[in-house]
Amino acid sequence: MADTAIDYAEVFQALPGMVALLTPELVYADANEEFLRVAGRTREQVIGRYLFDVFPENPDDPGGSGMRNLASSLERVVGAGERDAMALQRYDVQSTERPGEWEERYWSPVNAPVVGPDGKVVLVIHRVEEVTELIRARSRPLGDRDRVLEAELYTRARELQEVNERLREAHAREREVALALQQAMLPAPSPVRHHRAAVRYQPATGALNVCGDWYDLVDLSGGDRIGVAVGDVVGHGLAAAGVMGQLRSALGAASLVADGPAEALDALGLYARSVDGAENTTVVQTRIDWDTHTIVYSSAGHLPPALLCRDGRVVFLDQATDPPLGARPEHTPRPQATVDFAEGDTLVLYTDGLIERRDEDIDAGLARLADALTRHRGVVLEPLADALLRDLLPAGGATDDTALVIIRL
Template sequence: MEGQRRHAGGSPDAGRPPVPDGGIDYHAVFRALPGAVALLTRDLRYADVNDSFTVTTGRSRRYLLGRYVFDVFPEDLDDPRATGARSLRASLERVLATGQRDSMSLQRYDLRDPERPGQWEERYWSPVNSPVLSPDGRVELIVHRVDEVTELVRSRLSDTAGERAAERAAELYARASELQELNDHLRRAHAREREIALGLQQAMLPPLRQKGDREVAVRYRPASTALNVCGDWYELVDLPGDRLAVAVGDVVGHGLPAAGVMGQLRSALSAASRVAAGPGDALEILGLYAREVEGAECTTAVEVFIDWERRTLTYSSAGHLPPVLLHADGRAEFLDAATDPPLGARPEHAARPQAGCSFLPGSTLVLYTDGLVERRGESIDVGLGRLADCLSGHRPEGSTAESLADVLLTKLVPDGAADDDTALVVIRL
């Protein structure tokens, strides 16, 4: 942006690429926007501002660029009612933490006259802060748009003069401040619920239990958004002989209710797997149990029975995304031959299907929930293809289940980009 070029020592337009014939000069559009807009860096310094922003704030572009927001617009510590700077800081920090747009209620922020120390002018603003995300989902810039509404507030009071006008203005601002406080309280309450839900999930998810010298890696990454903690889970069950049952599931819903349902279903499947003839029977039992658990309807789950002695996999899916068998030669095979509706979704009871396949030593089995592959506005087939490419492309000599799990999360779920929880199990066969 312009601020970055200016700091490099060139003129404002130095290094600007030419606009192609028939193209749009977005720099010119930004400069001409009628609303006051600034671009802020991650450390909350001005990267660029449009003309309306300089006019509205009374600060020149040269004065603003590269400077820290709250050095330019400090808080009026002498007026306890002027909380605009404090509220803006909290909003910008939320955008950086969540990668989500944050709209603020009416704010009072009095502008200090840079030429007359100690002089402040009462002003009212309506700010909105939106993230600009990099391809990996990281917040790179913040678009800070602010509409000055001082004249609007005054015009609404134009029919009332003198002290009554001042009282009305104070009342309007007080109500806006109360709304801001209520929003902040709700955010804190949601954050607290998220913390409790995460703690509950982590307490109920089983610890990693090695099966002899078998390599097993498990990962659980919560959603980056504050309110979207879900009921993703995994389970590992030792079976008689050289066998292991492994499952992942995803409860519909968010927060504490989903975490509670997750715990019940995981425990029920663990018990069913120990007595069932195969994963189809285990999911059939779980489906019957889910009908009696409020909030368990339409939960998805997939389970695989691994038999190392016979080198076979037997699997069944209740509406869940297919596990992947990564063969030793790098070929990724989706295990999708035994897919049935989610738990509790069928009006009448029916046996669950199951299918099987063989594997060779050096193969790897991967089970996961949709947070690993689903992206908003994108076909699920694109996400599955991305997973297959990532698996096939990562076959360094001596790689382990742990290293592969780390690679999958790093490449497919960058920090701050997850809209949903992600549970992942990787087993070297």
Template sequence: MNVSGIDFEAVFRALPAPVALLTTDLVYADVNDVFLGTTGRRREDLVGRYLFDAFPDNPGDPEATGMRNLEASLRRVAATGERDAMALQRYDVEDPARPGVWEERYWSPVNTPVFDRDGKVVLLLHRVEEVTELIRARDRSDAAGDESRARVLEAELYSRASELQELNEQLRRAHAREHEVALSLQAAMLPVPGPLGDRRAAVRYLPAVSALNVCGDWYDLAELSGGRLAVAVGDVVGHGLAAAGVMGQLRSALSAASRVAEGPAQALEVLGLYARSVTGAESATAFLAVVDWNANTVTYSSAGHLPAALLHEDGSVQFLDAATDPPLGARPEHVARPETTTAFTEGAVLVLYTDGLVERRHEDIDTGLRRLAGSLASHHGADPEALADAVLADLVPAGGATDDTALIVIGL
């Protein structure tokens, strides 16, 4: 592949460490020259072959676990999309010139996922460093009379490893507690939608699957005078308790402003001025719409947020992007925000959401918006509750989203 003048295939082959590319089925897709030299194999011996057909376990060593450990690591990386630096492994290699003769070898492997544009793991980058000579040197040192010193060093290493393992466990528990507290805080601050008369609405909130990624997404619904409804979504930059706290302040401020402002633009102007006094609120985004059922209109304004979608009665989808402005607090001076109004007919549906629904790693945002429009159109005619469930089923990855997702569906 050649991007911006860079020949990535040449870069791969020139890497100084032994590196192989594997499919998620653990078949060799490519290897660099250093990998061939280290393993004593030819390219045609490896490319297109299953990893453990090319390098089986030593049949003369029934206690060999290196290949099983490697397989478990690679399949875990393929399933989770998370890099894995393995502990030191022993797995012997058969001498290609002497079939049946196995050489004792020691390796330090690192396995890394490679994603496609949709954020799906499609390849595994397997890098190994051979440390056989280091192990043999240690053994020779032991044989020369340094066994006691080596044992002391080994004991110290085990001790340090145990301490590190305990620290990692403490950190994991701390992140888990923060995750639980942040979720509880979010749940306490996000409103439970009340009855809207004969109007139909559905709200969904899905926390991120990672304990490190509890975010500041929020939503709000407020009934206004004159048979109108204010509906908003927003997103705070950052993660954890701090983001959840900022989220609560901004949601409450906008909920109050939307009840007294002349329209969505003025409410977001007030929120923007308030955000300048809230640490962590910089560059937060928000979208506010006011539905007027008497006039059959939606008036809206956006502060850097993704556009709401209007699913018309005929199944067409319109993104409300005609009144978009920078995020809250992004401008050094106060400037009036834009606002626009669009009409709808009875039977239409208004959909507001946060970026966790449509954004994916290595993918342009327009791709996610097209995916949302396709899902809405394919489920045209469903009531808000069924439509909300269908959209989440279509758009949220099977393993869960890596970012919080808020979704509001209003039947018009």
């Protein structure tokens, strides 16, 4: 067996239970044969379609909650990256042979995340056990053995529901504590010397994907210069908040003594090797010098800062990008680049929650940011920050936190 290649696609199709794969947008990516057979659907009726278009709520049952409960469970899995076992659900299914007629069905679903290398959920495993016949059997006269079985099933279902409630309460408490810690560690929005800045931190909505993003502004010696940085720690919750605080403090100290952003990131990378959870952190460091009208920058795997010119052009600072912290086994000096700016230009640094979407290429998000900056180029700093969040974050709430720093040059 060790020398035999396993065809996992065949294994997936041969699984004896109902299993489907959903994208984070709840579109069917795949479903095994048992899922299609029990659901009474063909592959063409399912794959590539939105879950609740394939299985909508029964319009004749205004009290039905199956679709709402399933949607809440899947949102928790995508947002928190945690497995969720649902209580028994009634979820009627429309007959494929008699459209408009609905069959009363009962399901026991379990939803689990598949996480990519960046720590984000890329797929959801949606496993379902169809228990309609068992529920219907309860309406028939029960023997002693049936009563014992019914009582056991009821007890187990209640225990599972209580465990899920306690987990949700614990997650909510951790989120509150982590956000409070995050806000305490991030600097208050205030001018650096006489230079104006607008900063924002926007936590993810209804999820634990918070507290990994940070920003920092440092007053540098040796002329009219400041350092500006943003970073993103892999992970979420209290652990990410702790790592964020350590890295932010270390980078701020390194910026004061380093001969430029590349050297500061070199020092941060060496320090990060001793911090659990700091690996694969992305960060970009900039040094803005008003005496020379230059921006010197270096990036450790982070998204490029955007320079909004007075004429509306947007230039992305992407000429000094290296892998994230800890991504290389051996230490290698990081690159550094310089760009000129004119008085009245605007520098924008941000984290991935502002522009990244799981269903599109990163270039689409960058283009969306450039378009928003061009449209709002005449807006003053604070309203500009609000406009960018309003235009670029999803209407239903972001699944990742967002840090944003805007400097008027």
